[in-house]
Amino acid sequence: MDYEIFQLGDITLQSEMTLRNAFLAYKTYGTLNAQKSNAIVYPTWYSGQHYDNEWLIGKGMALDPQKYFIIVPNMLGNGLSSSPSNTPQPFDKARFPEVTVYDQVRFQHQLVTQKFGIEKIALVTGWSMGAQQTFQWGASYPDMVERIAPFAGTAKTWPHNVVFLEGVKAAVRADAAWKDGWYSEPPTKGLRAVGRVYAGWGLSQAFYREERYRDMGYHSLEDFLVGYWEGFFLKKDANNLLAMAWTWSHADISANPLYHGDFEKALSSIKARAIVMPGRTDLYFTPEDGEYEARRMPNATFRPIESIWGHFAGGGINPADTKFIDNNIKELLSQ
């Protein structure tokens, strides 16, 4: 096991359900300095786990463990932190309670403050749902978070993004083997279908036109659909995917007692210096939505990733995009 567990105890969620003996799985990189001023929080994305974030961490990079203490908390629902797949009865599987992004960040805040005694965070950054948690950190703890660098994600889930997720959810639910969540064998047809549905959304029209999946080692479109997309989702637990999809669909930095749904107010309350980096060709976390949000944040710069890699511009696969993100985070950390 290459990660640590932080016991959250019995946690009450926004849904007013209590999750007993909840826990956060996390991994840290580097050393917290004496002043506790070098902490970076880097949450995970939809079904990603801490090791999936490591492409942005390294010597000479912005997230350099020789300089920073980088905490990667696994999102609840991702299979390592409390999730449908690892929670005992009666809150297991289809009965796992709904967890909001606000909840996620509250628990990460407990980890950061109670476990490490950190009072200021130098940076929060993340991709996709990780970006949503990043925005939420800025809105939930405006005096604690000095900088945020959300990439390929938005401060709320805009309506078309909700519709995209409806397609993903419907694909797994169409498989009778899913059994309303009470499967003991995985609903593989549904998971494969999720892969095929997701494939068109994850990457741009131009990516497919230019057959850039060849850069990833796939030799035909069908090879990519089976080898990458079906393979990716077959490794995931269906209930976990649905739980995280709920979290994603309901993301909104203002949907909480701090802002009572006033999205503009929540955006304007983010004090952190910010660089907002949507992917130019991202089909669900669109640059238009990112720009709308960045314009309402007092200390934000809007810098889209000029890439044909769609949502995956933030996924660490295309070196040029990684360099762009890394350079911007370096710039942000130097300020």
Place this chain on the structure above:
Amino acid sequence: MDYEIFQLGDITLQSEMTLRNAFLAYKTYGTLNAQKSNAIVYPTWYSGQHYDNEWLIGKGMALDPQKYFIIVPNMLGNGLSSSPSNTPQPFDKARFPEVTVYDQVRFQHQLVTQKFGIEKIALVTGWSMGAQQTFQWGASYPDMVERIAPFAGTAKTWPHNVVFLEGVKAAVRADAAWKDGWYSEPPTKGLRAVGRVYAGWGLSQAFYREERYRDMGYHSLEDFLVGYWEGFFLKKDANNLLAMAWTWSHADISANPLYHGDFEKALSSIKARAIVMPGRTDLYFTPEDGEYEARRMPNATFRPIESIWGHFAGGGINPADTKFIDNNIKELLSQ
């Protein structure tokens, strides 16, 4: 029955399968003049039937039955012409043979020439897969077709569009009730899932952001997803949908003995005066692909429909888009 049947007899397809006693369902509007110079062909779209095309036909419109003889041939696979759902054993259901767009247009050509003795067609026009058939008419019969006005469709199905269709197909196939096509009761979960998958593709991000489904009489996003999208696909036959998806995925005006896969040559062979009208925010028949194609057609003008209605800019729902299309066809017909 508000349409006619044209018996095709035993037809041999590009797939080298023979469909026995095949037939085309079609409807005509207006009267063929003595010179047979006022014919317009207006093919149908994915699962659409002739009456679904009528929004673009009417007195005072470009497609005016008082001036033109408008033939709307139903596509094979759409449930009215020969289709999985209406073909007798052994070529019924899952065994319905693969039909290409080239095949579709060959059979329409038989109708036009053999039934009506038409030698020149004033215009071919259509939406989506209807646009694909329109391009194919131009490439298959360059000396016969005087004008084409394809809207929200392309001359071949570009790769990302194929990926989108993979998601649609996977959604219906994930439902065990589909039974590999041998269902007797419709696979309703799969059809509903298709609706939810399709919803994000059919209309743009901005459409959902601005809640334009309210213009269509739906009062919430979920109302639209169930009332429009699930309702739409529940009325369709799953095997018909899969058959048409095969046709769509394999569309390419050059994939035939005339052009042997030379797409550029096929485009440059279209002699018809053309106005190519993709939707500016269409997510699968993209304006980029449309522009690429129009630039290679010797007599084509590229005029995107500036609309946030995505693919549905060509669907006859948004009055401004309908007016744009109608005006352009009027201009084209006046030349």
